[in-house]
Amino acid sequence: MIIAVQAHSAQQFDQYRLGSGDVIKISVFGQQDLMVETKLSNIGVINYPFLGDINLVGLTANEVEALIDKGLRGDYLVNPSVSVTVVEYRPFFIDGAVNKPGGYPYQPALSVNKAAALAGGYTERANPSKVLIIRNISGVETELEATEIDIIFPGDIVTVKERFF
Incomplete structure (x- = not known):
């Protein structure tokens, strides 16, 4: 099922869920020994002082x-x-009709157009108004139709389609 990206953009980022590859910093006011900065592994489990192993993947910062x-x-x-x-x-990933497909560090408010610029720009045959984004929404990989002005999120896989002329 393919749905439009704008319907999910604002709502999903307000409730950003942690995932593998995110670097987080946990601090407790007045307790320097409880400050932890770590990159979430594939399984998303960290070892926190006094609490042991806790799984953070899928949780919001709150x-x-x-x-x-x-x-x-x-x-x-x-x-x-x-x-x-x-x-x-x-990171997010971009492929298709861009000059340097691959994974790139995510930056807040990153549009498809800006992501393509990070990937060396569009190729001659690119159709920036025809973009497919694969996004994990509530644990389900969902295909979204997008254009060059739509916002992408960390972990998204962006595919820029080619035009046929």
């Missing part, structure tokens, strides 16, 4: 904050103030 707050509250700290930030997003 959900991770709540999970760590709950684990530390009471036994270790009276009122922990936990902060989780995404330091570096997982």
Whole structure:
């Protein structure tokens, strides 16, 4: 099933879910020994002080904050103030009618047009108004129709189609 990308763009990024390849920083106010900066592996499990192994893939930053707050509250700290930030997003991938297809570091508010520029620009036969994005939405890989002005997300696979003349 192919659907339009604009319907999911704003809603999905407001609730950005962590995935393999994201670099996150977890800090607890006043507790330097509880600061962790790590890249999520393929399985998405990190070892956090006092809590052991926790799986973060599929969680939002707010959900991770709540999970760590709950684990530390009471036994270790009276009122922990936990902060989780995404330091570096997982890469996106672009192929099709671009000069240098491959994986590239994600940057917020990245449009298809900007992604193509990172990939060396469009080829002569590119049709920037015909783009296919494969995006993981709620654990399901979904094909989205897009144009050069649509926004992409970390982990997206962008395919720029060719024109036929």
